[in-house]
Amino acid sequence: xxxxxxxxxLKPQSARVxxxxxxxxxxxxxxxxxxxxxxxxxxxxxxLIKQVLDEFVGRHQKLKRFLIGxxxxxxxxxxxxxxxxxxxxxxxxxxxxxxxxxxxxxLLNPSMIWHPDQxxxxxxxxxxxxxxxxxxxxxxxxxxxxxxxxxxxxxxxxDIPSAFATSPEVVPNAAYDRSLFERKLMELGFAGGVxxxxxxxxxxxxxxxxxxxILKLIGRRHRAEPQEFDRTSRGILxxxxxxxxxxxxxxxxLSARIIFxxxxxEARGIEDARFVEFHEDNGQVCYYATYSAYDGExxxxxxxxxxxxxxxxxxxxxGPEVQNKGMALFPRRIDGQYAMISRQDNENIYLMYxxxxxxxxxxxxxxxxxxxxxxxxxxxxxxxxxxxxGWLVLSHGVGPMRKYAIGAFLLDxxxxxxxxxxxxxxxxxxxxxxxxxxxxNVVYSCGGxxxxxxxxxxxxxxxxxxxxxxxxxxELLAEMDP
Numbered sequence: 001x002x003x004x005x006x007x008x009x010l011k012p013q014s015a016r017v018x019x020x021x022x023x024x025x026x027x028x029x030x031x032x033x034x035x036x037x038x039x040x041x042x043x044x045x046x047x048l049i050k051q052v053l054d055e056f057v058g059r060h061q062k063l064k065r066f067l068i069g070x071x072x073x074x075x076x077x078x079x080x081x082x083x084x085x086x087x088x089x090x091x092x093x094x095x096x097x098x099x100x101x102x103x104x105x106x107l108l109n110p111s112m113i114w115h116p117d118q119x120x121x122x123x124x125x126x127x128x129x130x131x132x133x134x135x136x137x138x139x140x141x142x143x144x145x146x147x148x149x150x151x152x153x154x155x156x157x158x159d160i161p162s163a164f165a166t167s168p169e170v171v172p173n174a175a176y177d178r179s180l181f182e183r184k185l186m187e188l189g190f191a192g193g194v195x196x197x198x199x200x201x202x203x204x205x206x207x208x209x210x211x212x213x214i215l216k217l218i219g220r221r222h223r224a225e226p227q228e229f230d231r232t233s234r235g236i237l238x239x240x241x242x243x244x245x246x247x248x249x250x251x252x253x254l255s256a257r258i259i260f261x262x263x264x265x266e267a268r269g270i271e272d273a274r275f276v277e278f279h280e281d282n283g284q285v286c287y288y289a290t291y292s293a294y295d296g297e298x299x300x301x302x303x304x305x306x307x308x309x310x311x312x313x314x315x316x317x318x319g320p321e322v323q324n325k326g327m328a329l330f331p332r333r334i335d336g337q338y339a340m341i342s343r344q345d346n347e348n349i350y351l352m353y354x355x356x357x358x359x360x361x362x363x364x365x366x367x368x369x370x371x372x373x374x375x376x377x378x379x380x381x382x383x384x385x386x387x388x389x390g391w392l393v394l395s396h397g398v399g400p401m402r403k404y405a406i407g408a409f410l411l412d413x414x415x416x417x418x419x420x421x422x423x424x425x426x427x428x429x430x431x432x433x434x435x436x437x438x439x440x441n442v443v444y445s446c447g448g449x450x451x452x453x454x455x456x457x458x459x460x461x462x463x464x465x466x467x468x469x470x471x472x473x474x475e476l477l478a479e480m481d482p
Contacts, residue, residue: 068093107466140268173208184318198215245311275383281333289304336355372400387450390410403442
């Protein structure tokens with residue numbers, strides 16, 4: 001079996017920077033900064049903001065809009081309601097803004113799907129979307145995108161990414177479904193009592209602002225028992241903040257769109273998104289991605305969905321089997337149920353079924369570490385790929401010296417509990433420069449695709465950069481032990 005490496009390498013680019021909030025936690029510092037700017041003459045203010053804009057406006061789209069937004073964040077600390085010039089508001093906002101090099105440390109763990117727009121593509125070629133985990137300062141992970149085309153001979157051409165990087169707007173009036181929200185609260189142990197009072201007051205569909213208003217109202221009734229109310233209130237708000245929506249502007253190129261951590265559960269990163277093009281039985285198509293949310297202490301599997309890569313909805317997953325990393329959704333229902341590949345115990349690969357996308361209550365093991373290169377642990381490398389022969393699952397195994405390798409196995413199309421083929425030797429192991437990086441001796445993928453009989457595997461090299469490998473599907477299947 002011949003595995004071809006493309007030679008293409010996507011390296012992290014420190015020049016790709018976002019603008020982010022910079023607001024000191026100490027409110028006294030905020031007041032002092034604003035006071036210092038307020039003491040400046042209008043001429044000095046104009047000179048300083050011109051210097052800021054001259055230096056940074058070419059590095060960011062809609063920078064003025066962001067600076068004004070940051071001014072509004074700290075407006076409450078002003079000691080007067082006297083009107084301020086636009087220049088002074090922009091300057092104050094600039095003192096509470098910083099640049100962040102989102103991929104300065106690594107560009108890794110790619111996931112590959114077909115682009116929803118295939119217009120203008122030559123016959124035999126297809127346009128794709130590549131999602132990647134970008135790691136920046138402080139090891140904070142976010143999702144970034146690249147696009148490209150695979151031609152009929154399996155040659156891969158990447159589009160030049162945008163020079164800009166833009167985080168989305170959080171949708172202010174995102175709608176919550178009360179029955180779904182209630183079930184998630186029950187899973188988290190917040191049934192009855194305060195939670196029941198809050199939910200019974202809310203309409204069938206509600207916004208975050210409505211939820212906050214109800215909590216304030218009910219909080220006044222619980223002044224005699226503040227501890228119980230505060231605990232439940234924090235749980236309700238955390239759940240709401242972890243289920244949110246974001247949207248980008250259509251004039252921003254896909255490679256400029258960065259899904260940056262927003263909720264408390266993601267405070268330290270959105271890791272290893274496994275994108276899949278999901279087809280419902282009625283023909284409707286949606287794009288999902290399971291990912292790991294990391295708050296600095298706990299890793300939680302979550303899921304996002306989008307129809308157009310402009311508007312994204314991010315949700316918590318619930319149930320006793322929602323744990324550990326590496327959950328990957330099948331691209332369609334099986335016997336009317338959602339299906340997922342997972343690994344709850346750090347070692348084995350499991351199969352899960354559920355009639356509700358957000359809730360997972362059972363699992364069964366289907367693949368265990370068997371060969372020396374996977375004795376430490378097994379995991380998936382993306383969603384199963386449907387072929388005529390069965391469900392092809394890319395896997396990763398960890399062996400001696402914590403060396404990662406990519407493998408594969410095949411599941412029965414009608415009954416994925418049955419493993420009908422498996423590689424006894426790795427499909428891909430680190431070679432040459434792939435050994436060296438942020439985390440050495442690692443090759444890793446979050447999802448490949450099949451094009452004209454060829455398996456395309458995007459993969460990360462030692463948690464630093466990413467590349468592509470290809471292998472004929474027939475050769476790969478023939479190499480599997482039954």
